[in-house]
Amino acid sequence: MRxxxxxxxxxxxxxxxxxxxxxxxxxxxxxAARRRRRARTRMAAVTAAFTAVVAVTAGVAAFGLxxxxxxxxxxxxxxxxxxxxxxxxVDLSVAKPYRDLWPDALVELPLRLPDGRRYSVEAALGxxxxxxVPRDERGPFLPVVLNARTGAARELATAPASGYTAYxxxxxxxxxxxxxxxxxxxxxxxxxxxxxxxxxRDGGAAVRRARFGPDDMRVAVAEVGGVFYASTQPDAGVGAxxxxxxxxxxxxxxxxxxxxxxxxxxxxxxxxxKVELKELDRAAAPVEPPEFWNVATGERLVxxxxxxxxxMGCTPRVCVGQAAGSLVSYGTDGSRPLRATGVAVDSxxxxxxxxxxTGRFIQLRLKSGVYLWDRKTNTAGTQQDGSSGDGxxxxxxxxxxxxxxxxxxxxx
Numbered sequence: 001m002r003x004x005x006x007x008x009x010x011x012x013x014x015x016x017x018x019x020x021x022x023x024x025x026x027x028x029x030x031x032a033a034r035r036r037r038r039a040r041t042r043m044a045a046v047t048a049a050f051t052a053v054v055a056v057t058a059g060v061a062a063f064g065l066x067x068x069x070x071x072x073x074x075x076x077x078x079x080x081x082x083x084x085x086x087x088x089x090v091d092l093s094v095a096k097p098y099r100d101l102w103p104d105a106l107v108e109l110p111l112r113l114p115d116g117r118r119y120s121v122e123a124a125l126g127x128x129x130x131x132x133v134p135r136d137e138r139g140p141f142l143p144v145v146l147n148a149r150t151g152a153a154r155e156l157a158t159a160p161a162s163g164y165t166a167y168x169x170x171x172x173x174x175x176x177x178x179x180x181x182x183x184x185x186x187x188x189x190x191x192x193x194x195x196x197x198x199x200x201r202d203g204g205a206a207v208r209r210a211r212f213g214p215d216d217m218r219v220a221v222a223e224v225g226g227v228f229y230a231s232t233q234p235d236a237g238v239g240a241x242x243x244x245x246x247x248x249x250x251x252x253x254x255x256x257x258x259x260x261x262x263x264x265x266x267x268x269x270x271x272x273x274k275v276e277l278k279e280l281d282r283a284a285a286p287v288e289p290p291e292f293w294n295v296a297t298g299e300r301l302v303x304x305x306x307x308x309x310x311x312m313g314c315t316p317r318v319c320v321g322q323a324a325g326s327l328v329s330y331g332t333d334g335s336r337p338l339r340a341t342g343v344a345v346d347s348x349x350x351x352x353x354x355x356x357x358t359g360r361f362i363q364l365r366l367k368s369g370v371y372l373w374d375r376k377t378n379t380a381g382t383q384q385d386g387s388s389g390d391g392x393x394x395x396x397x398x399x400x401x402x403x404x405x406x407x408x409x410x411x412x
Contacts, residue, residue: 317359
């Protein structure tokens, strides 16, 4: 008996895709399928990806964000005027391939783990170490630390030998000091729950931090100053955010009902109203600025809107939207607006937008291709023939029997 249909289908499609032959340059459909699988499994904590319109794709990995040094913007601010002069502009039509623009940030990893399993990369841990998750029918899908130089793999967790009909990873979060993962477990007797585990980034035994259940739910995790927080989003009902003390039971954070962690300690209110929108009708759905709440400090932040800009998505650091046939990005306080031009942007359509954990990089998935916009230098790269991903590590294909990655922290 599976935990739920969504998990079952996810595992089935992953296994089917990874059983196929290694993809070559022309197999864009296979690469696109890998991109979709990758986007479903990354989170939020942090890793920190954000799908336009829908806030953040539930269940994806997210990476912890440092606390943003922003004023307390508990009340929405009036829309700031968009400068009438020429904004600093990047032309996406002349964007160079990643390999030409950022060669030092490209990394090659083995295609398989030492035991032959395929895997996806969740995060770069520094040096030659990478946090990865196996992706084949053998399972379980529990985190592994891979040394890219030696090929050695260190299992962070193992599934119990008996007593469970399901025991799989359901979220991975990289914090300042720990690797944290959520396990979706179902005992042989039918009880379902979620467990929060962690291991120090520099090594050591895994520790179970908390257990939530028995209902099906999504759990997101953050760490601030050595204190862990977890939010629950039950399939039925309203969840909350909990503080997890060492060796004690989770304690509900006052006033957190209905909130879910999205960017490290920053939470947003989860809508309990389920709206089914046809794809062609999504553009008509209004996108309101989210209110972010830092559950560790109590700070609240509402991104500022810019006149003439239709908001597509925001993190606690940066926003992006459409304006007069182009794209505009800016700080959540309205600062440093930048424009991206050179490609067709249809105001009647909604596009997918993803952010890294620092607010520096924005990934745009448009009809003309996939672009990575560097707000620090106001440059953009493109990956026209390869898969892509969200967060701080981007999968750019598997040519030549290797995994090819763009590691954003290596871009200077």
